[in-house]
Each structure stands twice: as C-alpha cells, then as structure tokens.
Amino acid sequence: MKLIDGRKTAELIKEEIKKEIAGMIDKNDKSPHLAAVLVGDDPASQTYVSGKEKACKKVGMMSSVYKHPANISEKELLEVVDFLNGDPEIDGFIVQLPLPDHINEQKVIEAIDPRKDVDGFHPVNLGRMITGMPAYIPATPLGIMTLLERYEIETEGKNCVVIGRSNIVGTPVGILMSRKSDPGNATVTLCHSKTENLKDIAAQADIIIAAIGKAGSVTADMVKKDAVVIDVGIHRIKSNQTKTGYKLVGDVDFDRVSKKCSYITPVPGGVGPMTIISLLTNTLKASKKEIYG
Ligand code: GUN
Numbered sequence: 379m380k381l382i383d384g385r386k387t388a389e390l391i392k393e394e395i396k397k398e399i400a401g402m403i404d405k406n407d408k409s410p411h412l413a414a415v416l417v418g419d420d421p422a423s424q425t426y427v428s429g430k431e432k433a434c435k436k437v438g439m440m441s442s443v444y445k446h447p448a449n450i451s452e453k454e455l456l457e458v459v460d461f462l463n464g465d466p467e468i469d470g471f472i473v474q475l476p477l478p479d480h481i482n483e484q485k486v487i488e489a490i491d492p493r494k495d496v497d498g499f500h501p502v503n504l505g506r507m508i509t510g511m512p513a514y515i516p517a518t519p520l521g522i523m524t525l526l527e528r529y530e531i532e533t534e535g536k537n538c539v540v541i542g543r544s545n546i547v548g549t550p551v552g553i554l555m556s557r558k559s560d561p562g563n564a565t566v567t568l569c570h571s572k573t574e575n576l577k578d579i580a581a582q583a584d585i586i587i588a589a590i591g592k593a594g595s596v597t598a599d600m601v602k603k604d605a606v607v608i609d610v611g612i613h614r615i616k617s618n619q620t621k622t623g624y625k626l627v628g629d630v631d632f633d634r635v636s637k638k639c640s641y642i643t644p645v646p647g648g649v650g651p652m653t654i655i656s657l658l659t660n661t662l663k664a665s666k667k668e669i670y671g
Pocket residue numbers: 472473474475476497517518
C-alpha cells in the first residue's frame with residue numbers, strides 16, 4: 379500500500395504558486411487577492427477561514443476577511459456580496475458556509491459574480507464544469523483530481539464508486555471522474571443514503587471516493603484488493619491513544635482498509651491540505667482571468 383501524501387503535494391503546489399506570484403510582483407503586477415465573508419462565530423468556520431488566510435500569506439497572496447454577526451440580515455449580506463463583486467481590488471471571494479438559518483444560502487451563492495466565485499459553487503460554474511467549459515472547480519473535488527494526477531493513478535476505464543452526493547464534493551467529483559479528460563474517463567457509480575447493496579457496489583470499485591460524513595463507515599469488506607481509496611471525511615473522535623483524548627479520523631476504517639488497498643489518502647494529511655491549495659489555485663486563475671478572459 380502507498381500513502382497519498384496530501385501534505386507533501388500541497389507543499390509542492392504552494393511552492394509553485396509562490397514562485398508564480400513572485401514573478402507577477404517582479405513584473406509590477408499586483409498579487410492575487412482573495413476575500414472571505416464570515417458570518418457568525420461558528421468555531422469550525424473560523425478555523426477554516428483563518429487557515430485560508432494563513433495559506434494566502436505563505437504564497438504572497440493578499441487576503442481580507444469580512445466578518446459579520448450571526449444576526450446580519452439576508453439583504454445586508456447580499457449587499458456585502460454586491461460590494462465584493464464590484465471591488466476591482468478583489469480577484470475572488472468566498473462566503474463561508476454554513477450560513478445562519480434565516481439566510482437563504484443558495485440565494486447568496488447565486489448573487490456571487492461567477493467570475494469571482496473561486497469556490498465554484500455558483501450554478502454557472504457548475505454548469506460550465508458539466509459541459510467541459512473552463513470553470514472554477516470546487517476546491518475539494520479539484521484537490522482530489524490533483525492528487526490522482528500527481529500520483530499518476532490511472533482512472534481511464536476504471537470503475538469509480540463515489541459515496542455521497544453533496545453539491546460540494548460527491549456530485550462534482552463524480553462528474554469530473556466521468557468527464558472525457560485525464561484524470562477522468564472512469565465509469566462512475568454515485569452512491570448515497572438510499573443506495574441498496576452499497577457494500578456489493580463498493581466492492582466492485584477500482585477507485586472509491588468516500589464522502590459520506592460518517593467516521594469509519596467504509597470497512598475492509600467493502601474494498602476490493604488493490605483498490606485506490608480516497609477519504610474525504612474528517613471527524614474528531616474520542617481516543618485513549620492521544621494526550622488530548624481525541625483523534626482525527628476519516629470516513630474510511632484506515633487501519634484495516636490500508637492493509638488491502640494499493641493507494642490510500644490518510645486523515646489527517648490527505649485530501650484536507652489539498653482543499654485550501656485548490657482555493658489558492660482558483661484565486662490565481664481569477665487574478666490571471668484564465669477562466670472567463
Ligand atoms: N464550508 C465548508 N467547506 C467550505 C468551502 O469549501 N467553501 C465555503 N465557502 N464554505 C465551506
């Protein structure tokens with residue numbers, strides 16, 4: 379079994395981005411600028427946004443965070459989005475999800491200018507992705523495709539089983555894996571909570587992408603010998619093996635599955651670090667106007 383090292387791959391790409399930005403600054407171009415809108419005080423969202431800020435700093439990108447209280451109205455938030463759409467200093471921005479219940483998330487996503495939608499959540503970007511046009515690809519699916527590419531894992535003609543159909547991960551990665559591209563050209567089965575015989579379907583897969591959101595739910599009996607296993611899950615569970623009393627695990631039962639498969643992404647250190655780097659990749663593309671011209 380070989381580990382797919384997301385940390386190392388993310389570091390390599392970080393260096394590539396850093397070099398490119400240094401070159402832009404040398405030529406008197408401004409460095410790319412990513413903004414994040416953070417609503418409320420959800421600790422996980424705060425951690426994600428500060429991780430994105432730190433990553434920007436490391437590669438020489440500018441970053442701004444627009445913080446608003448949880449009781450901001452939908453109208454006010456739409457005004458913030460409108461402001462960022464029109465600000466020529468900002469190349470791309472994200473609105474950190476989830477939003478409070480009184481705000482219609484979809485409405486906010488649809489208010490973002492697709493040219494600045496570096497999360498790739500706007501229906502225009504999703505539609506462009508489906509039709510194979512240049513588009514911002516959501517960060518986690520882009521991170522997964524980049525890992526498959528950098529590790530030269532053959533996907534063409536392979537059976538790929540994606541477990542989970544979220545708009546952010548499962549559905550887009552299923553589309554990317556089946557697209558006429560490299561990586562891609564796989565035969566994809568998209569499984570979800572209503573799938574019958576999940577174990578039998580997963581056991582046929584050459585490549586499993588687990589994005590279920592339930593710790594350890596992909597067990598060794600669901601995995602064919604020498605399959606490639608990509609684990610998108612991240613869960614903090616109680617553990618008596620660590621000082622803190624907690625440890626991070628994925629959707630895959632790593633200890634048992636890793637004995638059977640050919641490649642596997644660990645948790646932490648697999649898909650996670652690739653997500654932030656993919657957001658930076660999209661922001662760099664935004665600043666170079668690579669997608670929309
Ligand atoms: N919340 C969890 N993941 C994400 C993400 O990739 N983008 C945004 N905007 N919110 C998130």
